[in-house]
Amino acid sequence: MITTDICIIGAGPVGLFSVFEAGLLKMRCHLIDALPQIGGQLSEIYPQKPIYDIPGYPTIKAQELVDNLMLQIAPFNPSFTLGERVETIDKQEDGSMIVKTSDATEVHCQVVVIAGGLGCFEPRKPEIAGLEHFEGKGVAYMVKNPEKFRNKEIVIAGGGDSALDWTAYLADIAKTTTLIHRSDTFRGAPDSAEKVFALAEQGKINLILQSNVVSLNGNGHLKEVVVTGKDKNSYTVPSDYFIPLFGLSPKLGPIAEWGLNINKSAIEVNTLDYSTNVERIYAIGDINTYPGKLKLILTGFHEAAMMCQSAFKFVYPNQHLSFKYTTVNGVNAF
Amino acid sequence: MIQFTIEDRRGERQTLEIPEGIGLNLMEVLKASEYNILATCGGMALCATCHVEILDGGDSLTPVSDAELDILDTLPSATSCSRLACQLRVDETMLGTTFKIRGEEH
Secondary structure (H helix, E strand, O other): OEEOOEEEEOOOHHHHHHHHHHHHOOOOEEEEEOOOOOOHHHHHOOOOOEEOOEOOEOOEEHHHHHHHHHHHHHHHOOEEEEOOOEEEEEEOOOOOEEEEEOOOOEEEEOEEEEOOOOOEEEEOOOOOEOOHHHEOOOEOOOOOOHHHHOOOEEEEEOOOHHHHHHHHHHOOOOOEEEEEOOOOOOOOOHHHHHHHHHHHHOOOOEEEOOOEEEEEEEEOEEEEEEEEOOOOOEEEEEOOEEEEOOOEEEEOHHHHHOOOOEEOOEEEOEOOOOEOOOOOEEEOHHHEEOOOOOOOHHHHHHHHHHHHHHHHHHHOOOOOOOOOOHHHHOOOOO | OEEEEEEOOOOOEEEEEEOOOOOOEHHHHHHHOOOOOOOOOOOOOOOOOOEEEEEEOOOOOOOOOHHHHHHHOOOOOOOOOEEEHHHOEOOHHHOOOEEEEOOOOO
16 A cells, blocks of 8 residues: 555646645655546647746646656655556545555545546547447457457457557457548558558458448457448448547546535535545646636646645644745755 | 527537627637537647537538547547537638537536
């Protein structure tokens, strides 16, 4: 079990800056994020976009801001669990909490801070009859362990980079690899698209264009996918595994089940300290809501500072908090 | 006034009347009209959660850009009539068009 003072759910800009504000008050942090990398939306959705409303930076690229935040919090030595989704928060008798993830990682902490942005990024599911029925029984939304697909009949759907890249990768492993794409062109990286077209010409993959998977058949486990082409005729393709790869989309996920007051997919907080209705759980950044809320990184940074001042009493119940400027005190690493 | 029709996910239609020169895109107008739209990326044509489909009209709309096509291509439910609401300026080019909201809900 990981032990820390504050467990921060979400490693986006606001979660990261919380480590700095907590560090000034000598509180240690552990961050958990469902994505495999830090940075939240900034790294996942728009790493190369310039941001113009970060104080002191006339312009800064999203990924640069994340990189700078990592430098800024380095003195406070935060630890990370990435690629795991927080499932439960269990309150202990002494008031402390245990946070558990999808991969059974456990974090014992005094305070939980939800800096979850829009929620967890989860695979976008296409509208296909029977899709959810076959989840875990032949339908996979990501390739975690390619060996699972060795000598199997694989159908991939999608037209982006991940669909192209996994098609090329699995071509060497699977018994058959079929890529089905709605259009006849790919807008992913040109190199990846060329590779896939070449593999199709060599007969190493089946490339089915201008077609959609419309339903799935099987008895207990997936057996075949039903494909409809441009001419509206349907036919089946044998399939042990069907992997739809259509990118990620944010979902509130388990956050909705933690007993917090939720309003339109956002957590209601007290603007005094951004605490939720559950003691020791705070919510900051885009995930929270209150009258006048502005969904800005700037606003989230402010909320992080206010939250830390309030969380201090749970981490150091016997100490008096005296506010100090970094210009006076500097940054004391630990 | 610019008039156009919105069909929500349940198939209910409503005609919106928007003053000319308002300087908003369709995603912003839909959000302001209390439609349930995620608009994760806030209008950068990056998340595709403001996906709409043109059911009728739309011939005068600004043509789809490369960036918009790139992201539409990642959507399993996209059709040749798909657009991103955040990339459509609400102005006279929209007159008489019917849009269906296709993007994910909150």
